[in-house]
Amino acid sequence: MSVAPVSSRLQIKPLHPLFAAEVTGVDLTVPVSRDNFRAIWDAFNRFEVLVIRDQGFNDDTQIAFGKNFGPLETMEAHPANNFRPGHIAVMTNLDANGNLLPLDDPGMLHRLRNEAWHTDSSFKPVAALCSMLHGRIVPPVGVGGNTDFASARAAYAAYPDTRKAEFEGMTVIHRVAKPEDKNDPAYNAEQKKRLTVRHPLVRANPVNGLKNFYAGAHAQQIEGMDEAKGYQLLTDITAFCTQPQFVYSHQWLQHDLVIWDNRSALHRATTFDKTKYKRKMHRTTVAGAAQEEYFAQMPEPLAA
């Protein structure tokens, strides 16, 4: 008598009362069915952060899966990605031979910036739609090195209504590097100029209309407002959004894939003993343009 294979079915389980969910029952290293991708896309818009365990990606399959969401960003060669231009940014404390880097290595110093709350590529004219981080080498459970996520959508919903009308009219200047970082070797003057852009302080998800604050470490100035006052307001808003009730902290297991919505979630790396434990994460980032068109054109899945 033959035994029917155990069929796996995509399931979504919330990880936090307000956002973040775990997706199970799907292998993303092989082409994903339209129905499964639709379920992932819907969950992404609803939950902002998706955790999918046990995905045995290499760079090629990670890139192929990422392209379901739209065109990928191409990283410029700089210390944040070990000078490797392309679709994969490597977040690691290891050198090319897999040995621990000294804490004062320029790449290590540059990656410390990830420990401030931020949203990826908010300093680009077309800010990122989402990032996908895959745990290739992760520190042992319990020693730190989590990635924290904050829902700036849940925070916006919880924010007192009194100032919301005022906030909605505000435009924020985002910069890749703070103006005072004159000696930051990671970016030259041309890049700093090109990577200074404007975005509204309040954005809405185009699928469900839910609004959120769009701030984080790159948000540095409010147009038409005194610089120090604007900076203070942005700092206060980021602090409001990152209160514990709006935070999901992800403890990594090897081969986790975490996808986050850069349009509304903030994130930060957390520290661990980088002289002792190895950590290597590969990131793909989907550019923000045209996704809404892309998915508007995507036919509804056929009824089963």
Ligand code: OGA
């Ligand atoms: C990133 C990032 C956080 C981490 O890859 O964009 O901020 O925990 N990473 O490595």
Ligand code: MN
């Ligand atoms: Mn980041």
